[in-house]
Each structure stands twice: as C-alpha cells, then as structure tokens.
Amino acid sequence: MQNTIELSDVSRSFGRVRAVDRLNLTIASGTATALMGPNGAGKTTLLKLCATLLAPDSGRIRLAGLDPATDGAAVRTRTAYLGHDSHLYADLTAEENLRFTARLHRLADGHRRIDDALDRIGLRAAARRPVRTFSRGMQQRCALARILLQQPGVLLLDEPATGLDVTARDVLYEIVRELRRNGTTVLVTTHDVSECVAICDSAILLARGRVTWSGAVGPADRATLEERLRSPLASA
Amino acid sequence: MTPRTSTADRIVPGAVGLSMVAALYLVFIAVPNDAVQGPVQRIFYVHLAMWLPTFAAFGIVGITSLLFLWKRERRWDHIATASAELGLLFCTLGLATGCIWAKPIWGTWWTWDPRLTLTLVLWMIYAAYLLLRSLATDPNQGAVMAAILGVSGVVNLYLVNRAVYWWRGIHPAVVVTKEGESGLTDPMMRLTLMVCLLAFFLLFLWLLRLRVRTAHLEDHVEELRAEVLEAAGA
Amino acid sequence: MIALLWKDLVIELRTKETLASLFLLGTLLLIVLSFAFDPTHPMREQSAPGVLWVAIIFAGTSAINRSLLRERENDCFAGLLLAPIDRGTIYLAKTVVNLILLLVAEAFLIPLFIFFFNLPFLATVARLALVAPVITLGFAAIGTLFAAISLRTRAREIMLPLLMLPLATPLFLAAVEITRDLMNGASYADVSHWFKLACTFDVVFLVVGWLTFEYAAAE
Numbered sequence: 001m002q003n004t005i006e007l008s009d010v011s012r013s014f015g016r017v018r019a020v021d022r023l024n025l026t027i028a029s030g031t032a033t034a035l036m037g038p039n040g041a042g043k044t045t046l047l048k049l050c051a052t053l054l055a056p057d058s059g060r061i062r063l064a065g066l067d068p069a070t071d072g073a074a075v076r077t078r079t080a081y082l083g084h085d086s087h088l089y090a091d092l093t094a095e096e097n098l099r100f101t102a103r104l105h106r107l108a109d110g111h112r113r114i115d116d117a118l119d120r121i122g123l124r125a126a127a128r129r130p131v132r133t134f135s136r137g138m139q140q141r142c143a144l145a146r147i148l149l150q151q152p153g154v155l156l157l158d159e160p161a162t163g164l165d166v167t168a169r170d171v172l173y174e175i176v177r178e179l180r181r182n183g184t185t186v187l188v189t190t191h192d193v194s195e196c197v198a199i200c201d202s203a204i205l206l207a208r209g210r211v212t213w214s215g216a217v218g219p220a221d222r223a224t225l226e227e228r229l230r231s232p233l234a235s236a
Numbered sequence: 237m238t239p240r241t242s243t244a245d246r247i248v249p250g251a252v253g254l255s256m257v258a259a260l261y262l263v264f265i266a267v268p269n270d271a272v273q274g275p276v277q278r279i280f281y282v283h284l285a286m287w288l289p290t291f292a293a294f295g296i297v298g299i300t301s302l303l304f305l306w307k308r309e310r311r312w313d314h315i316a317t318a319s320a321e322l323g324l325l326f327c328t329l330g331l332a333t334g335c336i337w338a339k340p341i342w343g344t345w346w347t348w349d350p351r352l353t354l355t356l357v358l359w360m361i362y363a364a365y366l367l368l369r370s371l372a373t374d375p376n377q378g379a380v381m382a383a384i385l386g387v388s389g390v391v392n393l394y395l396v397n398r399a400v401y402w403w404r405g406i407h408p409a410v411v412v413t414k415e416g417e418s419g420l421t422d423p424m425m426r427l428t429l430m431v432c433l434l435a436f437f438l439l440f441l442w443l444l445r446l447r448v449r450t451a452h453l454e455d456h457v458e459e460l461r462a463e464v465l466e467a468a469g470a
Numbered sequence: 471m472i473a474l475l476w477k478d479l480v481i482e483l484r485t486k487e488t489l490a491s492l493f494l495l496g497t498l499l500l501i502v503l504s505f506a507f508d509p510t511h512p513m514r515e516q517s518a519p520g521v522l523w524v525a526i527i528f529a530g531t532s533a534i535n536r537s538l539l540r541e542r543e544n545d546c547f548a549g550l551l552l553a554p555i556d557r558g559t560i561y562l563a564k565t566v567v568n569l570i571l572l573l574v575a576e577a578f579l580i581p582l583f584i585f586f587f588n589l590p591f592l593a594t595v596a597r598l599a600l601v602a603p604v605i606t607l608g609f610a611a612i613g614t615l616f617a618a619i620s621l622r623t624r625a626r627e628i629m630l631p632l633l634m635l636p637l638a639t640p641l642f643l644a645a646v647e648i649t650r651d652l653m654n655g656a657s658y659a660d661v662s663h664w665f666k667l668a669c670t671f672d673v674v675f676l677v678v679g680w681l682t683f684e685y686a687a688a689e
Contacts, residue, residue: 072556076552083545092481360636378623381623395674402667
C-alpha cells in the first residue's frame, strides 16, 4: 500500500501568526524525511496537520491516498504520531495502556502483540506498574511500544529523542529503521543534524511556514546541512 | 477593503435620528397619560421597544453561529459577536426599564413572571457568550466555542420557554401578569408604541452595522500589520 | 467505544478520586442547604427537591470538569484525538462515563437526602429511580460538551457552571418540578409533560454535543 504524504497549498494560522504558508510537499512512500528549521518555522504545526490533530485553514492534505477531512478515522488507523507528551494514562499500567490502544485499533491477537512490543522495548518487567512511576525515558519507550503495536503506514515524530538516554535513543532509531523496511513513511522533526543523517534519507528545511530547501541527505552531507541551517536564509 | 459610504449609510442614521425624535416627542409630550397607571406608564413604550432588538439579536446570533460553524467565514463570526453585544445591551435596558416600571405599578422590583424569567435566562446566555469569547486562550478557538454556545442557546430557547411557563403556571402568581399590548385602547398610544418599536429597531440595525464594520476593520488592520512585520523582517 | 468506557472506568475504580469528591461535595451541599432552611418550618418540604438537585448539579459540575481535566496529564486528550475513532464517539463515551459516575453518586446522595428531610424511604426511591437517569443524562450531555469548551478558557473552574446553568434551566426546572410533584403524590401521568421536556432536552443536547464536539475539542 502506498503511504505517500501529499500537501497542496496548505495554510494554517494561529490568530495572526501564519504557521504554515501555502505549503506544497510530497513525501514518497517508504522514505524517511527530516523536517528541520528554526523554532517557529512551522515544523510541529505541519506534523500535527498530517496527524489530523489540526485542520488546515486552506489547501488539501492526503495521507496514503485518504483525505483527513472526510476520512479522519481511516487516516488515523494508518497514522501514528509521537510528540513531546507520551499520551499515556498515568494511572494505568503500561500493559493496560497498550491494551487500550490495541482495542481502539481493533487489533487481532492483541495479547501476543502487546507482549512482543513490551519485549522489544525492554519494559516487560515494568509492564504491571502504573505509568506514573516511569521515568521519561521509560514513558517514551512505552509510547514506542504503542507505535509498534499499531504498525502504522505513516509515522510522524516530533523531536522524539528529546530527553532520552542513549539506550532508549538506540531503540528508537532501530524501531524507525525497522518500520521503514516494512514500508512505513517516516517524517521526523529534529534539531539534531546527526540524528537527521542517521535515520533519514532526505530533509526539508522550513522557515516561517515555507519550504526553503529540500533534498536527499547522506552521512556525507552533515556539514552542508549545518551550513544551510545556519545561513541567514534559514531564519528569514 | 476600504469602507465606502453607501446609500444605506447615508439614509439609516438619518432615519434613526428622525424616528428617535418622533418617538421622544410622542412619548414625552404627545401621548396622553394612562388612565390607570399615570405618567409612569410612559416608560412602557420604551420598555417594550427593547424586546424586538433583543430577540432579533438572539436569533441572529443563533443563525450566524450555525453559519460560522458550517462555513468558517469570519464575517459570520463578526455579525454574531456584534449581535451578542447589542443583544446584551438591549436586554439589560429592557430588564432595567421593566424594573423601573414595575416598582411603582406593582410595588415590587421583580417577579418571576415567565417572560421576565425567560429574559433573565437569555441575558445569562448572552453574558456567558461574551465572557467565553474574552476568556478563550486562542481567539479563533474562542470564536468556534462561542458559536457552539450560540447555537445551543437558540436551540434551547423553545425548551426554556416551555419550562418557564409551566413552572409559573403551577404556582400561584406572585403578581398579576402584566397586561401588555392589549391594554392600549387609545390610537395615540398605539402610534407611540409603533414609532418607538421602529426607532429602537432602526437604532439596533444601525449599531449592528457599525459594530460589524468595526470588526472587519480590526481584522483588516491586523492583516496589514502582519504583512508589514513580515516585509520588515525579510 | 467500549474501550473508551473501559479505560475511564478502570481509572476511576483505581483512583476513586472523582467518586469520593462527588459524594463528599454533594453531602456537604446537602448539609449546608439544609442549614439555609429552617428545619422546623412546615414549608420545608417545599424546598427539598430544589436542595437535592442543586446539590447534585454543583457536585456534578465539578466531577465532569475533573473527568475531562484528567485527560490533560501527558496530553492524553491528543492521544484520544489521534485514535481511529470519530470525535463524536469520544463525546458519547465521556458522557456515558459521567452519567455512570453521577448515577452512582446519586445512589448515595438520595438516601442521604431522604434521611435529612425525613421522607418515606422506599416510596421516594421508587419515584426518583425512573426520573433521575433521564435528568442526569441531560446534565451529563450538556456538561461534557461545555466542560471540553471551558478547558480552553482562562477561567476553567467558573466557566463550566457559567455556561451550563443558563442552558440547563429547562432541565433543572423539570427535575425540581417532577421531584416535587411525585413526592406530593402525583402520578407519572401528571408529570409526563415535564418528562417529555427532559427527554427532548437530552436528545437535543446529545445531538448537538455529538456534532460539535470536534470543534470544541480540536485546536
């Protein structure tokens, strides 16, 4: 199944501020793209628009061929979003949180999949503890387990490695790579150029709600990418 | 969008002024005293004239709120806000004039007459609407939420009406319900009433137009400001 | 939808915060309102239905507020918005949960009310048992919608009562009138018009809530 992300002429404002300004983007299925740019460039807004957390003021969005405005629930079946908050219920255990997700997504053989996911991220031992007792790293890992459960076609990550220790970050990258191999399209916001180069094969630079540059990136492009981010154009 | 003085803008203020002068003349000079209630009764003409704008405004809030939720065009939101503000104004004036009239006539400031109660509830809904708008953390979201309130209010109105009438119907009335329009036998009185109704309704329409235009201009100014800032930053 | 209900009820059972505060606040209000009226006065029974429903509404308002506020931690509300369900379903699920919590609280508060006002136990319970769910559903429906709205304002705690109460006037009047008439020995047929009003209110606001929750809840 094609997991393309397409935005045509999408705009979104918050009060007077134009967060996203007539954006046109196409992100091919199965690729991993980094969204970079200064604060306030519109990266999080763009991600939230794709996640159907926000609706565009104008323009059209298409995810995996579906329009969020009309097929919201169907889009959300295929899309997963991870932001700064874990969206976990603090009073429920890790396992219960996952079971909740499994039910919402109507997953078959949920128990087995939950166990597998917990094993993958190393939280099996803590599965029966309330999330309130978890550290941030553990919460983030639990959120990753939720993503593993869902096996989304489109994965949207907003600065996912923030506050994670090295182990947790490695787990994160591994999961992203694994999902990519299975055909998931990944869109990641990040300030970290090494991260961008580590998990993505292309990057889009945003400034003031508009695309200033886009293209493929490989390990060799680190320096040039940093230059671009520092240039006056980037913060225009 | 520069405001142009259209024909309506030229005629309406004139019409308002004219009808107001006529109304004032009629109410204070021309119309005879009511046989039973005496000169105090004159306030009744103004009091009654407050209700047409109040309920018209409420209806407008309801309809424009629905249109705003559906179409998301700013102008519906402008009209809704303007209507709510003016509706609150006329409602307050109506309640106030009603109380002033009631005291000498019935000997009490307030009764739980169904119409009064309904109006009081209406007042609260208006006030809540405006408070919601001002306290919203994001103005756009505030507009949407207020629209939901606006629609709920109107949808609810029929139910409130029935409830309040049944409520007062079961218990003995505290005071005899006021005779309204039916008590006006003198044609002069009817004329005065008509003129007052017209005058205040025209006033309402004119103020509405002014207020909506102000809202448009505010938006326009903000847009210009944003453009200037962006150009300056580049 | 079942998943949503399950989730909220499990959390509630585990923490019991909302139920506890509902019950305590309701009891407190019943007591304070009883102070407000002279216990020896023969007309005291007239005030009883009002007292009961005021206590239920105010305690209920704070409970509904809390149930929606709970979704704030870790921004779970965004989690719900991200789920593959219609936004209207979130509203219905929340309304049902609030309804259940309020009914459980009423199961405790009504006997207390009977106790304070010295009313015939079984008769009152029997009469209220049919009425309470209908009225409470209306409160839950309108409360859930406006709680979601008031969470996005700067004065959360007062916003919900301010929004809800004027609109809930027909429901409140119906509640008090039905309770009073039934307690005075009227039959169900006598109060059927109030009953129909309450049912209409319920339906109207469930529909309005279901349709507009999306706008109330989104950014």
